[in-house]
Amino acid sequence: MNPLITDEERVQLLAHGQARAADQAIDPLPVVRLFTPDAHATWLLAALDPADSDTAWGVMDVGIGMPELGHIKLSDLASVVGPNKQPVMRDRYFRAVRPLSEYLRLAQENGSVVD
Secondary structure: OOOOOOHHHHHHHHHHHHHHHOOOOOOOOOOEEEEOOOOOOEEEEEEEOOOOOOEEEEEEEOOOOOOEEEEEEHHHHOOOEOOOOOEOEEOOOOOOOOOHHHHHHHHHHHOOOOO
């Protein structure tokens, strides 16, 4: 169990991951927002690979003005710390209001994830 996501979020992420693994064209709402409290990195995760339950897919914004769609391992995120040694945290108040593609489009227009 990864402390970055709840059991409920894991179920949702895996369901989206299973749809992607079955080659279904999906544009889901992001399930979880992770961030570094002492840096400008944000990850909006929408799916989890059912093959390893560790590889997440979503919008990655590492704070350099070039957000992109990609994959990252939750186990890797669990070991990331910002410049003040703050770990990656889950935004407990995040509720997606648009599909992942819209978050990506807006992030690329603005140079960062905006909400």
